[in-house]
Amino acid sequence: MACTAVVLSVTGLLGTAAGTAHADDPEPTSDARNGADRPGGGSAPGDDSDARHLDDVRKKIDALYRKAEQATEAYNAAKEQVELQQKEIVRLARNIDATQRRLAALKRQAGALASAQYRGGGLPAEAKLMLNADPEGFLDNATLARKGQLAAKRVISQLANLKGDLESYSDSATDRWERLEANRKKKESAQRDIKKKIDAAKELESRLATKEKARLQHLEDERAFQQQQKWLDSGILKDISNKASAAGRKAISYATAQLGKDYVWGAEGPDTFDCSGLTLRAWEHAGRTIPRTSQEQWRQLPHVALKDMRPGDLIIYFSDASHVGMYLGDGALVHAPRPGRQVTITGAGSMPILGVVRPDGGPGHDDAAHSDGE
Numbered sequence: 346m347a348c349t350a351v352v353l354s355v356t357g358l359l360g361t362a363a364g365t366a367h368a369d370d371p372e373p374t375s376d377a378r379n380g381a382d383r384p385g386g387g388s389a390p391g392d393d394s395d396a397r398h399l400d401d402v403r404k405k406i407d408a409l410y411r412k413a414e415q416a417t418e419a420y421n422a423a424k425e426q427v428e429l430q431q432k433e434i435v436r437l438a439r440n441i442d443a444t445q446r447r448l449a450a451l452k453r454q455a456g457a458l459a460s461a462q463y464r465g466g467g468l469p470a471e472a473k474l475m476l477n478a479d480p481e482g483f484l485d486n487a488t489l490a491r492k493g494q495l496a497a498k499r500v501i502s503q504l505a506n507l508k509g510d511l512e513s514y515s516d517s518a519t520d521r522w523e524r525l526e527a528n529r530k531k532k533e534s535a536q537r538d539i540k541k542k543i544d545a546a547k548e549l550e551s552r553l554a555t556k557e558k559a560r561l562q563h564l565e566d567e568r569a570f571q572q573q574q575k576w577l578d579s580g581i582l583k584d585i586s587n588k589a590s591a592a593g594r595k596a597i598s599y600a601t602a603q604l605g606k607d608y609v610w611g612a613e614g615p616d617t618f619d620c621s622g623l624t625l626r627a628w629e630h631a632g633r634t635i636p637r638t639s640q641e642q643w644r645q646l647p648h649v650a651l652k653d654m655r656p657g658d659l660i661i662y663f664s665d666a667s668h669v670g671m672y673l674g675d676g677a678l679v680h681a682p683r684p685g686r687q688v689t690i691t692g693a694g695s696m697p698i699l700g701v702v703r704p705d706g707g708p709g710h711d712d713a714a715h716s717d718g719e
Contacts, residue, residue, distance in 0.1 A: 399557060403564045406546045410683045413542035415667045417610040417619055420535035421638045423528045424611065430525040437518040539610050543684050550685075569695035576694025577676060584652040587674040592705040593657020595631035600624070600671050600679045603688045608681045613637075618681045618688060620669050624659050627671060628704045631657075635704045639669035643699065647706035654701045662696040672701070 553561060589597060600623060609617035614626045621639045628635045636642050642659060643666040649658060654672055662668040670680030670693070678693040 399560055400564060402549055402553070403561055403568075406549050406561075407565075409542045409546040409549070411663075411667070413539050413546070413610065414620070414683060415665060416535045416538040416542065418621065418638045418640055418667050420532055420539060420611055421619070421621065422640065423532035423535060425637045426528040427525060427532060430521050430528065434518060434521045434525065437521065441515065441518065543610075547685070569691060573676070573692030573695045576692070576698075581651065581694070582676055586653075586655045589656035589674070590705055592628075592631040592633060593655065596627040596633075596657050596704070597671065597673060597679070599630035600627040600688075601673070601690075603627075604679070604690070606681075606688045608684055608686050608688070610684060620681045623679075623681045623688060624669050624671055631705070633704045640666045642666075642669055642702055646702035646704055649701050649703050649706060651698070651701055655703075657703075657705070659702050659704065660693055661699045661702060663699060664697070666699055668696065 550558065550561070603614070603618060603623060607617045608619060610619050611622075612618050613622035618626070621637060621642060624639075624642065625635060625637055636645050639661060643661045646659070654660075656672055656674040658672045659669050660672055660678060662670070668680070670678040670691075672693055673679055673690065676693050677690050678695075679688065679690050681688045682691075
């Protein structure tokens, strides 16, 4: 991981403050920012109108992939809900089946009680007691009558309770089915939206010549570099620790082992990943179960201040929390970027940061970085 970060620092992808190789380099000139010595290589655009056109294409493609990523997280959330509701429906079905069997047994018991009363001439127990001239027999019958009454009341009460449970389970199952269908529709809608946005982005890219595609990659890298450099220029790395917890190191080891694997929306590994699928599996490898989507990771996991960030923490990006990556230290991030790209290391400040969450944070875990850190 450290070697990869140094290589990326040398090539400029992490900014000039991310490592020691360029720590003393002067501020690049505007010509250098557009030249071949910048990330992505290639020659500077020779015509302003061509440059503007290509930058417009870049912005459109970026916007389409951003929307595709938003739809991917919506798809992941709907898929997760579908799976949970399917399990809940199975559980409810088992409860309904068990309750129906108990109800049938109680009905048989109630029938037996009714038959016994019929065989006794249909006289109420109280009348039989009054007609019994034997005092001892009277007391015996009184005890038996009381037991019979209690048994009958229990059966009637249990029958009423079971019928109520059955109605409740049935209502819950109906509600779950309705939610299931709603989430299936959301999932299908998100799936269509993803395909539409990705196809539109690919169609835009397909119109470009080979040289223009290289320049487009150069523009993407340049934009990421500038955002990373601005983040580093704020002096943020002076406060951020490079000490990871033991679990954090395991998560980092897994995530960096996936470098070069394709981004595929909705994928959770082991061969392909989307952004939250990568962080999910990395922390699963470290022994922590975290939510599936970046939005739920942001909502449910403990938040930490940016200055308190440590390697292994997850950085959540964009105001809608639609992207996530894992902080590696020294200003570097490992993430699954978007369709058409592979799991890679880039600058942690190359995208708008919403905040930071810690999968192994919370009570009992905060000291791990100090005791286990390297």
